[in-house]
Amino acid sequence: MNNRKACHNCRRRRLRCDRSVPVCHKCTKTGQTCLGYGKLYRWAEPAAPFNRQCQSRSAAVTRLRDSEFVLPDRRHGRQLCNRDQLDDRHRQTLKLALADPLLQDLSSSSRHYLSYFASRFCQDLVVYDSGTNPFRELIPMSQAYSYLQHIIIGVSAVHYYNAVRYATSEHSPVAQSALIDALHARQIAIRDLIALIQERRDSNRHAQTQADQDALLATVLFFVNFTLIDSGKDGWKDHLTVAGRLLSIHGPATMPFALPEKDEHQSQLKPPSPSSLDLASLLVPTISQKPLEVASEPLTACDYVTSDTVAYFIWNSALQSLVSSSPSLLPSFHTLDYAAQPLTWDVSKVMRILSRTEANSYHSCPAFLMGIVLRVARITQYLKTSNDLPPAATRMDAYLQLLQEAESFDIQAWAAGVSARMFSILGAVNEHELRSRCHIAATYRAAVCLYILLVAPGLPAEIRRRTRLGIGDPASFPSLPTTEDLAATIFQQLSFIPKTSPLFKYTLWPVFLTGVDAVTDTHRLWVVERMCAMRDLCPWGFLTSAMETLAEIWKLRDSAIKGDNKHEAGSPGEITEADEMDDDGSDWLARLRGLKIDCLIV
Numbered sequence: 001m002n003n004r005k006a007c008h009n010c011r012r013r014r015l016r017c018d019r020s021v022p023v024c025h026k027c028t029k030t031g032q033t034c035l036g037y038g039k040l041y042r043w044a045e046p047a048a049p050f051n052r053q054c055q056s057r058s059a060a061v062t063r064l065r066d067s068e069f070v071l072p073d074r075r076h077g078r079q080l081c082n083r084d085q086l087d088d089r090h091r092q093t094l095k096l097a098l099a100d101p102l103l104q105d106l107s108s109s110s111r112h113y114l115s116y117f118a119s120r121f122c123q124d125l126v127v128y129d130s131g132t133n134p135f136r137e138l139i140p141m142s143q144a145y146s147y148l149q150h151i152i153i154g155v156s157a158v159h160y161y162n163a164v165r166y167a168t169s170e171h172s173p174v175a176q177s178a179l180i181d182a183l184h185a186r187q188i189a190i191r192d193l194i195a196l197i198q199e200r201r202d203s204n205r206h207a208q209t210q211a212d213q214d215a216l217l218a219t220v221l222f223f224v225n226f227t228l229i230d231s232g233k234d235g236w237k238d239h240l241t242v243a244g245r246l247l248s249i250h251g252p253a254t255m256p257f258a259l260p261e262k263d264e265h266q267s268q269l270k271p272p273s274p275s276s277l278d279l280a281s282l283l284v285p286t287i288s289q290k291p292l293e294v295a296s297e298p299l300t301a302c303d304y305v306t307s308d309t310v311a312y313f314i315w316n317s318a319l320q321s322l323v324s325s326s327p328s329l330l331p332s333f334h335t336l337d338y339a340a341q342p343l344t345w346d347v348s349k350v351m352r353i354l355s356r357t358e359a360n361s362y363h364s365c366p367a368f369l370m371g372i373v374l375r376v377a378r379i380t381q382y383l384k385t386s387n388d389l390p391p392a393a394t395r396m397d398a399y400l401q402l403l404q405e406a407e408s409f410d411i412q413a414w415a416a417g418v419s420a421r422m423f424s425i426l427g428a429v430n431e432h433e434l435r436s437r438c439h440i441a442a443t444y445r446a447a448v449c450l451y452i453l454l455v456a457p458g459l460p461a462e463i464r465r466r467t468r469l470g471i472g473d474p475a476s477f478p479s480l481p482t483t484e485d486l487a488a489t490i491f492q493q494l495s496f497i498p499k500t501s502p503l504f505k506y507t508l509w510p511v512f513l514t515g516v517d518a519v520t521d522t523h524r525l526w527v528v529e530r531m532c533a534m535r536d537l538c539p540w541g542f543l544t545s546a547m548e549t550l551a552e553i554w555k556l557r558d559s560a561i562k563g564d565n566k567h568e569a570g571s572p573g574e575i576t577e578a579d580e581m582d583d584d585g586s587d588w589l590a591r592l593r594g595l596k597i598d599c600l601i602v
Helices: 008-013 025-029 048-055 057-067 088-096 108-119 121-125 134-144 146-167 173-203 210-230 236-248 279-283 301-323 347-357 367-385 392-407 411-421 431-455 459-469 483-494 508-516 521-537 542-566 577-582
Strands: none
Touching (some): 108 173, 146 210, 236 301, 301 347, 301 367, 301 431, 301 508, 347 367, 367 392, 392 431, 411 431, 483 508
């Protein structure tokens, strides 16, 4: 909640204050101690002791802010804040923050992070934060679910920690206190979830209301978000596995999984039967580009939570299908592991989920193109783990079909449809918004085509072979631009999306793909600078991990190029099936496969 007046620091420096409570974010980011919004008392006749106290006022307030986060508590070992030890100025400010009576039993620091969630963190979860952001609905929902409330506090605190340390220094006392709060709140959320599970086991009660399921799924999603904001490493696989299993029982309206069979004797979910999965079932018929009918009822937080969870699965499946080659590095598709779950999804239901939120989802990717990415990842993962591979020509046909679908994506029609749906959020849609959406759609179309060429580098050789032998109609073949041309297209289209545009937030996936294929230092520098600019706007740690991952990929690529220069290919001969599929003789990606990437890049 905002105050009417600027804080004392901003008013004295004649700066525009964001009027956040309990402290101004601008002061915090610049390393200052915010003096608040109330009356600022000064000593009229300072005696020596009082003079020293007045001169050290800033240090005293800093210590007070630090003490808010570390005061002891007998119940949990420590608590987030002790309101009794705050001065009158902080009391007055905190009364303005989150005045909902349902929140008054919380500590002032907890209410501060809930306020930060509503005023700042929610902005990162959508493209346009118009004041009706559905994620804010989770705050009143969290009153009935302690684990949801604590993970919201934790994810807001770790976001606040990153924002402060990126703006000041990693050793900032405010940043360190926020990190301690984040870890503590996450630990309480874990403890409450364990208690809930144990209670249901003891009572043998498994039935849940829809609200219970929504709260659990939102909690698990924010556990993943906590990891993404921290570094994008460690723990997210387990969280995604749980999220996938929750989605499988979430109800007919949003269930993206083909629900596995239940073993009557063991009362457990059985993995999909090997005979139930084949290349044809994974490819599925061509999906129509006609926009899916979106329900007229307003979007809820559950809609966005579900679509974000599905998107995390898809982006990670795409990355794993790109870098992993050995079955030992890919979970078997007959298990319910996080990486295998998308193989059992109903693509039409996934499309319906993604289409509901695509107009304002943070990644801005058209649902139609995300459906193609999912199908490519499913096919690639199936081919890498299956013991009964179809002929190489059949495998190529599958990739060619998906590449044709991606190239035929109608950018103008999608942009017009999304802009029309944004009218209810923005109140008006101008020509600039329509053009920006066209650039975003063109970016993701090129990125999907680039992704297909990267996972199936034998496609160009297969097209040349079929053209040479007169197999098929050449007019029906996709245009197959080079990976360099597609990377240049992404570069050009993103140049029309400035930092001031809300669509700039997270175009990480296409930028990352161009980085995978980057050879020149100029291209690599552009990729790094773009990611740094994203991190300045949205301080999520997985952006740093993405840059570190690219550094490893570039190292492997450079060594592969040097090896190719030293060992020229042998005499040209007839192309074998393996060469048509992987093109190992000239494609450096054959050497990249096998790289283990533990971070989640979305």
